Amino acid sequence: MSVTVHLPTVLRAHAGGAKDVTADGTTVGEVLTSLAAEYPGLSGQVINGDGTLHKFVNVYVNDDDVRYMSALDTPVTDSDEVSILPAVAGGATDLPGTRPA
């Protein structure tokens, strides 16, 4: 089972600059593991050492966030597209009046 994986700009350098790559697997976890085997630079960027999804990464199967499905056990088929996107967050600090006393 070969699935298309869409990479965010920050990870493309690890895959020779490619936006889209293909990887084998029947679940999201298998696809991401075979992707990391093909492109060692991606290892640890999406899946943690303990086999869980990295906190600051969102993974989709088509339009659906895998965290709201079966996470890395979410099944995929040939026609699916897996998208990896970094979490984008931040914010100000020291907002007046909000510091602890």
Next chain:
Amino acid sequence: MLRLTEALHHQMVAHCLTGLPDEACGLLGGNPETGDVATCYPARNVAASAKLYEVDPKDYLRADRDAEAAGNSIIGVFHSHTHTEAYPSPTDVAQAPDPTWHYVLVSLRDIRPVVRSYRIEGGMITEEPVTVSSQYNPQ
């Protein structure tokens, strides 16, 4: 350098003002080589906070697909600071996802919004020029 049109600049600032009292955020689609912004993608701040932002992941997915379909990429993110200056906070630096991106801050601290842009790489903050032109004229 980040290159914006007046319309995109207004759209970005307007989204930030509309988001008050919370921080507002969005993504910028364009050419990663030149810093030309083609599209501003206002996004929901799922943190719904006056001092934190988190781009709605679904909004990011939609923006990414739209930008790619137009032959562009997401090249940066903007967010507002409601009560502080337009300079990346330690949280912004710690969570900056991509060293190639443009990090745009819109300060709403004063009556007149202030827009500034930065590169953040390896924890280092470097301000970059922002040019605003009347028409989209990519390099």
